[in-house]
Amino acid sequence: MDSSQFREAAHGAIDEIIQYYDTVAERPVLPNVSPGYLRPLLPEGPPEDGEPWSAIQGDIDRLIMPGLTHWQSPKFMAFFPCNSSYPGMLGELYSGAFNAAAFNWICSPAVTELETVVMDWIAKLLALPDCFQSAGEGGGIIQGTASEVVLTALVAARERLIRRRLGDMPEGEERMDRAADLRGKMVALGSEHAHSSTQKAAVIAGTRFRTVPAPRSTNLSVTGKELRKTIEELKERGLEPFYFTATIGSTGTCAIDDLEGIVEVAKNYPDIWIHVDAAYAGSALLCPEYQHLCPPIAHFDSFNFNLHKWLLVNFDCSAFFTKRRKDLIDTYSITPFYLRNQFTESGLVTDYRDWQIPLGRRFRSLKVWLVLRTYGVNGLRKFIRGHVKLGEYFNGLLNSRKDLFSVVTPAAFGLTTFQINPPKPAKPSSPATTKDPAHEAYTGDFTNDAEAQYREDANRLTKEAYEKVNAGGEFFLTSTVVCGVYVIRVVSAVERAEEKYLKKVFDVLVETAEEVVKGKA
C-alpha cells in the first residue's frame, strides 16, 4: 500500500467511522450472532498474494460489524462504559504512525516526557495529594488496564516487605530461602466487593488472598475497623498481610471504602501497601464536589483510575500514581547490557519500563494530551456531571414505581442497582403500607420463612426480567449479586447518553417487570 493508496483507504475508513458513530444509537446494541458465526465466512488462510484495499474494506462492514457489541451506543448501560472520542482516535492514529517499542528514554524521548507531564497534569486536576507528582519521590505512569496496575502494585508491595524484613542480609541462598518463607505467609486483601483483579493478582504473585467483609450495614464499604480486625486475625495465625486494595467505586455498585477510617490502619501498619482502585469512579475526582475523597490518599501508597472508562480516552489507558517510585524500581529494574545507555545511567531520565511489567511501551500519553486539550477541564467536568445527573434521573424513575422496583443502591457516579418486587405477599398486616416496599423494609412484617421466600422470589424475578431485557438486544445491562441480593445494574455514561434512552429503558423495564410479576402471581 503506497502513500496515495493509504490516503484513499484512510479517507474511506474515516467516512465509515463517522457513519458508524452517527448511526450507532439506532443499532441494536448487542449483535445477533451465534458462537462460531465468523469462521465459516472466512477463507482457510490469508491470500497467497496481497489484495487491494477495495477488496478488503467491504469485509469490515460485511463480516466484522455484525459481530460487534456497540460500546459507544447510548443503549449500552452494562459493566462500566469504555468511552471513545474523536481526539482519542487521532491520538491513536499518530501513535500508530510514530510506532516504537519505547522502553526507555532514548527510544523516543517525547514518549517518556509527554507522559510525565500529562500524568502530573492529571494528578493536579484530580486533586491528588502532592506526593503523587513527579517533582517529588512519586509520579504517574500510564499502563494498560487496572488489572495490570493492581498486579504491579501488589508485587511491588510483596518485594518491599521482603526488603524491609531482610534488610542488609547478603544476597545468596539463605536470603532466597528466607524470602521464600516470607512470601509463603503473605496475604493480599481486598473488599468482598473489590474487583476480581486483586484476587487474580494474588494468584499471579503466588500469595494468599483474603476478602474483607463490607456488609450492607456499612453501605458495602470496608471500614477501618473491619480491615483492622482482618489484619489482626491473620497476624494471630502467623500470616503476613502485605497489601490491601481500597476501592472508590466498586464494580458492583460504586461503593466507596471508608478511606478516612483506613488511614488510621495505614498508620499502624506501614508495611501494608494500600492501593486505591478508582478504575471507573476516579474520573469524577475532576469535579471539586468529589475532591473531599482525596486527602486520605496521601496516607496510602498508590492510586489508579482508567481514563479509558469514563474520560473519553480510547482503550487502553489506566493512570497509575505512586508515592515512591523507588518502590517500583527496586522491584522491576533489570538492566541487561543491551538496554544500557548514557541517558539512563545519567539518572536524568525516567525509564518507565522499571515501573511496569512489560518492557515495551506505546505512546499512550498522546491521546490523553489531545483529549484534555480538545475538551478542556470544563468540558470534561460537564461530561462527568451530565452522567451523574442521568443516574439521578433514572433513580427517580425507579422511585416513581415503587410498586415494581426497589432501589438497592441509589445512583452513585451514574450507577443505580435495583430489584423487581415480587407480588405483595398475603401476610403483611397492612397491604396498604406506606413503607418503602423494598424487601428490607418488609422485614418486620414477615415471618422468617415468608421473608426468605420473598427475597428468593425477588432474586428470581429480577434475574428473569434482566435476561428478558438483554435478550431483546436493544439495551445491554448487567446484573450482579450484592450480599445475596440479585440486582440489575444500570449505568449510562457513554458520550451519547441522554435522558430519552434512560426513559426508554425504564419503559422496557416496567413492561418486563409487569410481565414477570404477572407470571409469578
Add this chain to the structure above:
Amino acid sequence: MDSSQFREAAHGAIDEIIQYYDTVAERPVLPNVSPGYLRPLLPEGPPEDGEPWSAIQGDIDRLIMPGLTHWQSPKFMAFFPCNSSYPGMLGELYSGAFNAAAFNWICSPAVTELETVVMDWIAKLLALPDCFQSAGEGGGIIQGTASEVVLTALVAARERLIRRRLGDMPEGEERMDRAADLRGKMVALGSEHAHSSTQKAAVIAGTRFRTVPAPRSTNLSVTGKELRKTIEELKERGLEPFYFTATIGSTGTCAIDDLEGIVEVAKNYPDIWIHVDAAYAGSALLCPEYQHLCPPIAHFDSFNFNLHKWLLVNFDCSAFFTKRRKDLIDTYSITPFYLRNQFTESGLVTDYRDWQIPLGRRFRSLKVWLVLRTYGVNGLRKFIRGHVKLGEYFNGLLNSRKDLFSVVTPAAFGLTTFQINPPKPAKPSSPATTKDPAHEAYTGDFTNDAEAQYREDANRLTKEAYEKVNAGGEFFLTSTVVCGVYVIRVVSAVERAEEKYLKKVFDVLVETAEEVVKGKA
C-alpha cells in the same frame, strides 16, 4: 469535536503521517534533545476550555516530532525493528473506533472470533505443529508484548506443577501451606542470553531464577546436555526447576537454542514447562527455508513471537500459542458474578481473559487480518527474505575489511555482530598471517597477557567506535556484550531498509574505526 471537524482533522493527520513516512529516511534517526526538553515548552496544565484542532495539531509537529526516535527510518538499526505499516494503522484506526474492553465473547463477538481465526492462520503459516491450533486442545492469543507472554506462561507453569503435585488434596490452609513451600523451591530457567523478560517474570512470580550456560563453543546455544546438567544440579540441591525459556533468535545475537537436544530433556522432565521465545526471529518461520526449526516445538508447551517486530503489525502485538489452553484457564480463570453470561457458561465460546493477565482486551486481530491480506503470504515472505539478504550483504562488507572488523556472530535473521580490531600487536610471529584476524583467531600466537590485552583493547575500541557513531545521530545502532566480548549489533529490518543505507553505515563505521584505531596506535 463533531463529525465534520473530525473528518477535517483526520485528513490533516493523514497528510502529516504520509509526509512523515515519505521523509523519514532523510531525518537524523535520533532526536537532538536533552532530558527534560519538553516540560518548559508546555503549559502548567490543560486548558480550562477546549481548544480547536487547528490550535492543537501544529503542536505535534512543533513539540513532539523533535523528540521522536524514528523507528521507521531505514537508518534505525538498533535493538530489533518495530515495524509499522499503513494497513496496520488502518487496523488500529478501526479498532479505536470500535473501542471496547472486550473481556469476554459477548462483549464483542467479532473481537474473539477474528482473533481465533487469524491465530490459526498464523500457526499454519509458521508451520507450527498442529497441537497449537484451536481445533484441538491448544490455540493462540494476542497479548501485548513478549514480556507479558513469558510471565503468563511462567506463572501457569508454576501453578500447573502445584496442581500436579498436590493432586486431589482439598482446598484449605494445609494445601495453601504446601503450595507455598513448593513455590519457595521453584526455579525458572533461561539461557544466559535469554531476554531479561524471563528473569523479570521470575521476580514477579516470586520464584528463583537461574541461567543456563550457552558458551561460544556451542554457538551461544543452550544444548540439551547443558540444560539437563543444570536441572540435575538444582534437583540435587532440593530445588524444583519448573520452567525454561528456549530461544529462537536471542536478543544479543539471534542465537538459536538446540531445540532437538532440548526435546529429549522435555521428555524426561514433563513437569517442566518449556516455552519457546521467538520474539523477533519467529517471523522468519513464514519462509519454508526456516521451518525445519518447527517440529521440535511439538514437544514443548508454548511459543510466542511478536508481529510488531518484523511482521509489519503496529506495536503492540505478540502472538502466544499454547498446546493446552486448559493450563492457562486453570490458573487465570476467576469469574465473579458480574462477568457471568450464558455464552461463557455454554462452553461454546472462548473467553480470552482466562488466558491472560489483564481483564480487558483490545481488538488487535483486526490489524493482523488487514496486514496479512494486504501483503499476502508471498509479500510477507519477500519482505523477510529481503532483510535476511541485507544482513548477508552487510556481513560481506565487514568481511571485505578484515583488517578493521571481526565478525563475532555472522548474519542471522538479518543481525550481524562484530568488533573493531585493535592495531596488530607487535608480538605475533607472522604479521602477514592469513588467519581470520578476529581475536579468537590470534589465540595461539599470543602470550596470555598479550591476548588479554588485545581482547581488552578490542572491547574498548569497539565501544568507542559505537558511541561515536550513535553520537553522530544519523544512524542508531546498539551494542551488547556476549561472553565477555563487546560487540556492535547491526540489524536492518525496517520496511524502508535498502542496501544503500547499509553501505552508508558501513562507510561511517570504516571511517570511525580507522579513527579510533589510529587514536590507539
